[in-house]
Amino acid sequence: MVSDPVRARLLHLADARGVSLAALSRLLGKNASYLQQFVRKGSPRKLEETDRAKLARFFRVSEEELGRPEEISSTRSGDSAAVGASEEWVAIARLVLGASAGPGGLDQDETAFDSIRFSVRWLRAMGLQPGHLATITVAGDSMEPTLRDGDEILVDQRQKALRDGIHVVRLDGVLLVKRVETGHPGHVTLRSDNPAYGVIECAAGDLAVIGRVVWKSGRI
Numbered sequence: 426m427v428s429d430p431v432r433a434r435l436l437h438l439a440d441a442r443g444v445s446l447a448a449l450s451r452l453l454g455k456n457a458s459y460l461q462q463f464v465r466k467g468s469p470r471k472l473e474e475t476d477r478a479k480l481a482r483f484f485r486v487s488e489e490e491l492g493r494p495e496e497i498s499s500t501r502s503g504d505s506a507a508v509g510a511s512e513e514w515v516a517i518a519r520l521v522l523g524a525s526a527g528p529g530g531l532d533q534d535e536t537a538f539d540s541i542r543f544s545v546r547w548l549r550a551m552g553l554q555p556g557h558l559a560t561i562t563v564a565g566d567s568m569e570p571t572l573r574d575g576d577e578i579l580v581d582q583r584q585k586a587l588r589d590g591i592h593v594v595r596l597d598g599v600l601l602v603k604r605v606e607t608g609h610p611g612h613v614t615l616r617s618d619n620p621a622y623g624v625i626e627c628a629a630g631d632l633a634v635i636g637r638v639v640w641k642s643g644r645i
Contacts, residue, residue: 431471431492432464438484453479474516478540482518487556515548515555516540517579519562541577553639557583561593561602563641567617568602576643578602584637587613593635596627602638 450459481488519539603615615625
């Protein structure tokens, strides 16, 4: 079964990353032999959608490389309400990233632990590409009232250029969710929407933009 392009690609990615199939299986919450059976014995016949999304995020590749069809349709035959209005969905990884809207968190664990399904049509309308997106849970109150503790934020990792807006950034090894201001060349200001928090000033070269926050959700 290794001759199958999806299985061969998974083996290549695992080898290049130096991670075993058993470790990847545990990442997915499966028994240690799960991916070994998938690769060697063809069982399961294809990866589950959530498993595929987690692996794609872990290896930083598109889900198509791991077998996702170009379009996933939820239209069911015989469902007249869905005829001509099929919905397409894609699973976007939820990351344990330590991004913080409080004092910050160390970027020590970038593995996906879950996923959220988004409409592909909506993402396209927003100009977003699924392979470059991730969701992160906000921790802390420094960005209130815009972002509250526990909100989920959608981060577009294509948008790494320094420009004004709310971004996930890395500064001194710490991930932060802050409002970026770039008024002076070579200089960046990081502001919190909560006035109880101070302003962070830094050189542009000291800051790495992880991605721009393009959407949020949270409890009412």
